[in-house]
Amino acid sequence: MNHWIIVPVVLPALLAPLLGFVMRHDITLARVASVAGTVALVAVAVGLTMVAVDGQTHIYRLGDWPAPFGIVLVLDRLSAMMVLLTSILALIVLLHAVATNWDARGRHFHALFQFQLMGICGAFLTGDIFNLFVFFEVLLIASYGLMIHSGGRARMRAGVQYVVMNLAGSTLFLFALGTLYASTGTLNIADLADKVQDIPIEDAALVRVAAILLMIVFAVKAALFPVQFWLPATYSNAPAPVAALFAIMTKVGAYAILRVHTVVFGPGAEAVEGLPGTWLFPAAIVTIAVGAFGVLGARRLLPLVAFAVVGSMGTLLVAVAAFSPQATAAALYYMLHSTFAAAGLFLIADLVVTRRRVDTLVAVPQTLQNGLFAALFFAAAIGMAGMPPLSGFLGKLLILDALRGPSEMIWAWSAILAGSLLTIVGFARAGSMLFWKSTTVPAAASVEAEEVSSPMLPAGVAEVAPTMAVLALLAALAIFAGPVFNYVDDTATQLFDRAGYISAVIGSGGEE
Amino acid sequence: MEVLVATAIGVLTAGGVYLLLRLRTFPVILGLALLSYAVNVFLFASGRFAIDMPPILSKYDTTSYTDPLPQALVLTAIVISFGMTAVLVMVALGAFLVADSDRIDGDDGDADDEGAAR
């Protein structure tokens, strides 16, 4: 058994208490440790991805109990990819937070950050549905802390809403799990898949309820209509690096849908035949619209970015809703892209908003390095809106290409393309206001504002580098689209190989 | 018995949902507390009921035991929801102290007047 599989959970879980309880008085030490830990996490994630490339489903039996009785971790291409994505994103975001001093604006940033990573990695790696709940809670509670990091009126109020919404979601999760256990008597995902297969439609009412409730739970995380309302206020009020890290949180929801509703309730299970997609698809279409309207109608930069995230989740889930290997591969590629795109946009938005001091889309005096920020914003916006040459365009093409069923095509294509148009127009309006119109406002107009706060220094390399790194990743995703897609394509194939998953997890008792 | 527990879960859920939809943080917290009771009992019920068969193994006789797994799950859920509630209480208190309002909806227009000044 490969002990490295547990390391993405245990490493941050051991580091975080040290950060929170031992190093809490020394920010420099905490920074060094936190960054070092995250670098190590990236290294481990790379290693695990290389392990997973062999196409095997690797099992880690916690407590040495056999599945389905104990909890197992499952490392396959999908979970490895998600952990790798998380760790890379985390490293970039962390460097941004350190460079911009966000981490010092409140207590316990690094500890909460590492706990959050632990929760996310745990959610990706687990092969047990109740354990998925537990790690959802770990990542959520850490996110509550990060969300309200450094306080402030608007943030606190948004924080309350965020917490309440997710507590409601967690409650529903438990209702769903109760129903699931009551109807199958097991919690292991592979075992569930096995059991659900055997449930005839005449006896499927309960398991169907469980399936749909679970989907709503995941939809809340994935910001799917009509449970997406919480996201814009949360993301736009969160500290920007946190919002950037949250880019992966929506993906946790999408991942859970992929994992659970493909393996357990996926195609071929008579009991829930067609059930997951029926609702997911129209909801995803509306989500695209919600995101697009939000971007176009935004009065402030951060909500604009947040709505763009909503829109991108809609696009992603439209592809997921097809529940086919081909569309899933496209969705996975787009997931990689949209995670970095959203993060990049939040990071650059942070740099801009910090200097403008407001995020309202009105003209204020031009800040230092206007050109630099304009260029970064332009690139990030291109990424988010899915325009070439960055990877979003390819992702969108892949999704469009994968959705060719006549009925889904008309809706999905219209929504994605029209949504893109509104998004582009919205970003153009915003960018024009932020970087072009602002050049026309004489600095004297807001002398008062300048006087009350200290003058802003130009951004150093350290502050800009993380954003640039994200953009470089988007470019790399585009340039190396072929190999990347090969990986996600095989990932999707593996994901849809339910029998292989079941036999790997419970069949042979796991490989050593 | 089953009817009573099911209805109790239902009433707890209904009360919880009703309070969850209120406009101030405190009743919402109460609502979540009720929901938490409801869901704990619900989850517990997924193991079905048995009277006087606690899953404490006895050396002497080989009686049957109730399903222990949902109990363990409920324990985990109770602890987690305790942590969550504590955080929510604190965040709600913080929001009240900072904003001088314990309204939970952001519709009184004050979310904007800071323009999210950082």
Next chain:
Amino acid sequence: MGDGGNFLIVIALLPFIGALLPGLMIRAGRTACAIFTALPTALALTLVLILAPAVMRGEVIQAELEWLPQLGLSASFFLDGLGLLFAGMILGVGLLITLYARFYLSGEDPMGQFYTFLLLFQGAMLGIVLSDNILLLLIFWELTSLSSFLLIGYWKHLPEGRQGARIALAVTGGGGLAMIGGLLILGNIAGSYNLTDILRQGDAIRASEWYHLALVLILLGAFTKSAQFPFHFWLPHAMAAPTPVSAYLHSATMVKAGVFLMARMWPVLAGTEAWFYIVSTTGLITMILGAAIALFKDDLKALLAYSTVSHLGLLTMLLGFGTKLAAIVAVFHIINHLTFKAALFMTAGIIDHEAHTRDIKRLGGLRHLMPVTFVIGTIGALSMAGIPLFNGFLTKEMMLEEAAHTVWAGSHLALPVLATLGALLSVAYSFRFISHVFLGPVRDDYPHKPHDPPFGMWAAPALLVVLVIVIGILPAAIAGPLVAVAGGAVIGGGELPYYSLKIWHGITPALFMSVIAVAGGAIVLWLHRPLDRVWITAPRPEAKVIFDRLIAGSVTISRAITEGTHNGAISRYLAIFVVTSVLLGALAFAGGGLGAPTRELLPVPPIFAVGWIMLIVATLLVATLHRQRFQALVLIGIIGLMVSAGFVYLSAPDLALTQISVETVTIMLLLLALHFLPKTTPVESPVSLRLRDAVIAMTAGGGVAGLAYAFLLRDVGTISDYHLANSYEGGGGTNVVNVILVDFRGYDTYGEIIVLGIAGLIIFALMEALLDGPAARRLRNTDYSQNRSRDRHPLMMVVATRVMMPIAVVVGIYIFLRGHNQPGGGFVSGLVIAVALLMQYMASGFAWTQTRQRIEYHTMIGWGVIIAGLTGAGAWLAGKPFLTSSFTYVHLPPIEEFELATAMLFDLGVFLTVLGAVMLMLYSLSRIARYAGETVNVEPMDYDPADTIQVTKEEG
């Protein structure tokens, strides 16, 4: 792929690589910057020219790099006649524009940026014309939209620039998105996204049921890019860009992209009725409308812009005719239009640059002041008017000839007449350009005294007008081969139709039409003043205004939708969430059957029924009396008590212990918080809303109850038989629930204690943040001490606690130690000790107790989490997976056998975390209270009567 292919890839990449240079070179000076921009362009042009002979021989040069083969996207390029024509134009004009811009832009303009954008645009444009893969083409297509956005908005201080850029992006970007759809459908029909493959399948495509949809979508892309009616309006607004941009993008290149695409797709899409009517009609309307508007524009660049619109319409119309001959005419006109229009734009730029105005009404008589410019401008304009000896004449004649032969909706007259009208208007505005700008008397009120610019500035247009004349006179020799090879590419190979490029074709219908156009044009110009007045007063829909309204409307609607739905009303979000869950749950339930019940109902003892009544009533009371917050908390106490008792009855002693202790601590936290919160909830929501919520709540409750009832009657086999069977042997404990918690599913518990630890951290962090911020002020200023009892730490309570607390600690230890085998465990134990400490805090106050506290709570949580983690990791030493437990039975002679298990150590981690977290939470809340002005007590109780006695005695 041969050398040619390699060249092709280099050509496609050169502008992008070059785009990095200007930015780097700008410090070396403006000229160096221009040179370094020209360098890649020139290099690429050279390479194109090297490849040209082969293309002229009819070869097609191809190159392919794999990119995303799974999608059918490859970086494939090919160079055929059409590509050659366009590549030559793009690079050639690009070079001229680079030169021109060097002189045109002022010192304040960031030139590096300009050239970077220019090269990006050039690369994108070049990519379009060289792409052999329609997905690749789409990528370049969108890139032109983006780079032109940057170029149009280059003068960011001008509102027109910003607006124009956005309009252009919205229209062309939107069209591009439609085109994505169209081209993907096309690729689907053809089974390949390779252009060469697609071009071979014209018949299959035209026969497909998807043809019309694809056609419309692709044409949307082409029409928007080429400013066809009704999308023509963006082009004039793009004129806010610096003139080099206008000359490059809006005469020579970008606007031609749409025409290029129609030409490219001509073999596949043309030839159907739909194509004919959509394309030719659109072209015709655009031609006439553009010309008419151009006639009345006073801004030189606007005039030229609308004339460009008109000429693009002409090209579109020609392609729309669907005949091979018309297509070839279109190709030829592309060349001609390029030459004169680029020259004219540069002329306009020179005039603007010199006279500081482009307003025709403020100009006139410039021929005396700017003779060189006059010559260049006049030649360009005459060509534009279609006057013989200039190249514009040639294609205008051919166009009129084609129109004369084309039947439109059964009418033989419609097209010739309308085409003549278009030509007439074209003559009129061309003449107006000459006469109102250059002719007439010299004025004395120019904003700036004009004179001819330096050579560098007029060299480029001069070169172009030379071409105008040379082609005009010797068309077959100069342009013939190129037209042949490009036209051949457009019509998709096969025989070229008969045509001849010459000035005199004899007495043809086109000649008559041409004469009418010139004469009529002169008359219209003569009548310009009265017509202008009519034009100005005539009501007409202004596309730009409509577009603005459309966008403003969209924004307003978007805003209304967004802000109406995302208005921060979380109570509504939650209502939607609940309704969604119930609704979808019910639908899912209805979709499957429910087997017959397999379980008997258990009997209900009366005492249980009483508990049920208590619970129901208490819940209802909480819901109805929740406004009295304290009272609601008291009532919640009943629920907790009843649920715990229920757990006992239903064989879950561990749950009962946990529930009751957690509930107590929760209530403590709520009470601590409620101290600072309002004590009552005001009545805010109307009855209707409360009723709605009640209905939602009851539905949800009913649903959950039904669900629970459904499964309570039905058995299912579960995995927990394994847990019961292996708990003692494998886990070393008889309390199966505890063994599951610390062993079978210890990983869950590990996550769970981390949740608690994080909760503690967050609360602490939040407390610190609050005491740092404005909340601190509020706390300081609020008086919480009204109507309070005067005894803070009553003697009786203190004394009772002194006895109670140690006992509670012993109970805690007991519950901890027995947990593995009997109900209890680290969690409950932690809570019991926490409750004991809490009792101590309540009795003697926080400050007094805290000073006697030896272990920091932070440390306790940290140790808890680390101990649990290390216990889990300890299994690695034995080569076992994380959290593998081990246990042994120890026998020490005087004592009976007892068990040592790593699970206990893990449970110790749980214990420490729970205790630390709870205490840290309480600590944080009381820090806030102390901040709110509570005094700190130094004595354990308010007053110890024993002290008085002593004092009295000493005094006595």
Next chain:
Amino acid sequence: MIEAALLFASGCYGLALLLNLWRISFGPDLADRILALDTMVINVIAILVLYGIWKGTAIYFEAAMLVAMVGFVSTVAYCRFLLRGDIIE
């Protein structure tokens, strides 16, 4: 005989609980409600012990003990809230 006595006792405590519920619902003073809750806790302790006798097991005993302990702490906390507002000063 024991069974009958158990039944009788549990009937008494059941009724007692309902009476407590009445007082807790109608107060009138908050002190009454706290008192009623406190009484309810004591009644529940008795019921738990009765249940233990009925089933002949000591497994539920800790629950009764814990109820006794936390019941007291809650009562004090509720009262302290009314008395001082801040329950731990």
Next chain:
Amino acid sequence: MFERLVPHPLLSLTLTLVWLGLVNTFTLGNLILGVAIGLIVPMATAPYWPDRPKVGRPMKVVEYAVVVLWDIVIANIQVAAIIMFKREKDIRSHWISVPLDLTSAEAITVLAGTITMTPGTVSSTLSADGRCILVHCLHTDDPDEVRDTIKSRYEARLKEIFE
């Protein structure tokens, strides 16, 4: 030294008994563990109980306990009778102020507790200086007699025990 190691011997004894009560099975191992806990826990919690109360005559405790238990049984019957059979308007309640001779906090607490646990009386509060107990009497015709009973029957005995 002894005082530091065993700050409250009586408490240690109590805790050992509590432990034995908890495990509910008397074995040597449990006794050893109980004694250990009885020694360790008071040490750990000693800071919260700074001054060891003086218990002068421990044997008197037994006598006191018997008296109180007896009174409690009687009290329950009397109060039950009042509750069940007395009409509301016939119940004559009184506030009684009982001045104290006791000064030890522990003694006062035991007295107040005893008052509450015995017939028809509830000790409601102390005076601010802790020298007087306010007792609420459910039903009596002679409040002074109640006060005298409290002082003679309980306070006197407690004074012997604690001082």
Next chain:
Amino acid sequence: MNFLIELLISFSLVVSGIFGFVGSFGLLKLRNTMQRLHAPTKATTLGVGGVLIASMAYFFAQTGSLSIHELLITLFLFLTAPISANFIAKAFMTRNLSQDDLPPTGRDYGWAPFDDPPDTPPDARG
């Protein structure tokens, strides 16, 4: 099981039930809060006591060994019930009464809820 023990157990249970009920009945019946305070704090003590005696007897009869953990509950209740009553009484008094409604302490200081303890620094009053 020995009849006497059975009798003892049954008797204890019946007594316990009666007093348990009477306590709560008094809580309902009595006229004001202070009076109501008497009912449960007394009757339930014997009520629970009865159950505990029954339990001890029952388990002694069953297993032959003395079960003493019931005494722990008694210990708890004897320690806590007076404190609870004391707090509830004070809660009632603070909310509904004043020093004037009560008999005098006969000393310099009033009753604890209404008067600061001796030696209170002025800033700590209230």
